[in-house]
Amino acid sequence: MEYRALGRTGVQVSRLCFGTMSFGGDADEATSRALFARCRDAGINFFDCADVYAGGKSEQLLGKFMAGARDELVIATKAHFGTGPAPTSRGSTRYHLVRAVEASLKRLNTDRIDILYLHHFDANTALDDSLKSLELLLQQGKISYPAASNFSAWQTMRALGIAERRGYAPLACLQPMYNLAKRQAEVEILPMAIEMGLGVCSYSPLAGGLLTGKYTAAAAGGFSGAEGRLVSNTMYQARYGDRLNHEIAAGLGALARELGHHPASVAVAWVASHPGITAPILGARNLEQLEPSLKALDVPMTAELRERISKLSPTPPPAHDRSEEKR
Numbered sequence: 336m337e338y339r340a341l342g343r344t345g346v347q348v349s350r351l352c353f354g355t356m357s358f359g360g361d362a363d364e365a366t367s368r369a370l371f372a373r374c375r376d377a378g379i380n381f382f383d384c385a386d387v388y389a390g391g392k393s394e395q396l397l398g399k400f401m402a403g404a405r406d407e408l409v410i411a412t413k414a415h416f417g418t419g420p421a422p423t424s425r426g427s428t429r430y431h432l433v434r435a436v437e438a439s440l441k442r443l444n445t446d447r448i449d450i451l452y453l454h455h456f457d458a459n460t461a462l463d464d465s466l467k468s469l470e471l472l473l474q475q476g477k478i479s480y481p482a483a484s485n486f487s488a489w490q491t492m493r494a495l496g497i498a499e500r501r502g503y504a505p506l507a508c509l510q511p512m513y514n515l516a517k518r519q520a521e522v523e524i525l526p527m528a529i530e531m532g533l534g535v536c537s538y539s540p541l542a543g544g545l546l547t548g549k550y551t552a553a554a555a556g557g558f559s560g561a562e563g564r565l566v567s568n569t570m571y572q573a574r575y576g577d578r579l580n581h582e583i584a585a586g587l588g589a590l591a592r593e594l595g596h597h598p599a600s601v602a603v604a605w606v607a608s609h610p611g612i613t614a615p616i617l618g619a620r621n622l623e624q625l626e627p628s629l630k631a632l633d634v635p636m637t638a639e640l641r642e643r644i645s646k647l648s649p650t651p652p653p654a655h656d657r658s659e660e661k662r
């Protein structure tokens with residue numbers, strides 16, 4: 336396993352992070368334990384979780400499995416989305432964040448969270464106040480690094496500006512979505528992260544399973560031919576269910592066959608090869624699914640190969656129109 340500094344924190348994290356969204360949900364306890372153990376065997380020291388995954392079961396299982404190796408691991412979790420029916424139990428308010436972190440610490444059975452992400456930008460709460468809450472939690476030793484997920488570039492830059500003015504610890508890393516079918520991050524987020532020295536742990540490298548080669552396009556334009564999120568989950572169907580995404584998956588499948596690798600290995604390797612990416616976050620519901628993703632670092636991803644793969648999907652338009660002109 337390769338390790339790399341997480342942005343300017345200097346903390347050495349594995350080049351692959353494992354996401355525990357399946358723990359206690361798609362993967363039962365025994366399977367989750369086996370997934371955790373296989374990741375540790377492969378040298379992964381970096382695990383991603385969230386308070387809302389499997390209604391808190393994911394944090395509980397991760398806490399159980401990591402006991403005994405706590406100080407070898409970098410544990411990230413998230414707060415923002417609703418953890419209960421009360422209208423106060425959601426958002427990036429100081430009210431909720433303080434309680435959410437206390438609850439995560441209990442479920443994880445640990446004394447600190449290494450990385451705490453705001454799971455989403457909160458337009459209803461003053462960003463200054465959310466950041467002040469993170470700083471308070473950091474001063475109390477309950478979190479080590481503040482971070483943000485699903486933030487746009489301007490939201491991130493505003494957060495960095497506030498932290499600098501107020502003397503708060505800056506955001507250490509970002510967690511955007513990034514895969515061959517969803518490349519928005521290339522336009523602003525990844526260049527900004529490189530410029531500002533932010534770590535980037537991107538999620539959904541397989542586009543929720545689309546890029547594994549297991550789906551075939553149904554006549555109606557949806558997906559069929561396999562079990563998984565793209566046939567069982569309407570949010571993922573809406574995100575990836577159009578014909579263009581099927582064509583991208585088919586193109587990647589053909590290229591992977593030519594290279595002699597599993598499409599999932601190539602898809603994860605492509606994400607990891609962007610210079611702004613610290614570690615893609617892998618997702619799997621069982622060991623069989625995990626193996627090809629773990630093999631991603633074996634794919635010899637040259638600049639030429641990255642370019643060939645990138646041509647399989649549309650390059651997102653640049654951040655401003657003038658940059659389309661050659662200078």
Ligand SMILES: NC(=O)c1ccc[n+]([C@@H]2O[C@H](COP(=O)([O-])OP(=O)(O)OC[C@H]3O[C@@H](n4cnc5c(N)ncnc54)[C@H](OP(=O)(O)O)[C@@H]3O)[C@@H](O)[C@H]2O)c1
Pocket residue numbers: 353354355356357383384454484485510537538539540541542543544545547549562563564565599616617618619620623624625627628
């Ligand atoms: N910050 C956020 O908002 C956010 C959002 C999403 C995820 N995340 C994090 O990122 C992690 C990874 O995200 P993700 O699960 O969306 O990643 P992904 O790599 O896009 O999708 C993983 C899913 O693809 C399918 N799959 C994986 N390998 C396969 C294989 N070899 N063969 C067939 N199917 C395979 C499985 O789902 P099926 O079996 O259902 O097909 C698996 O759960 C999560 O665990 C979580 O920690 C964060």
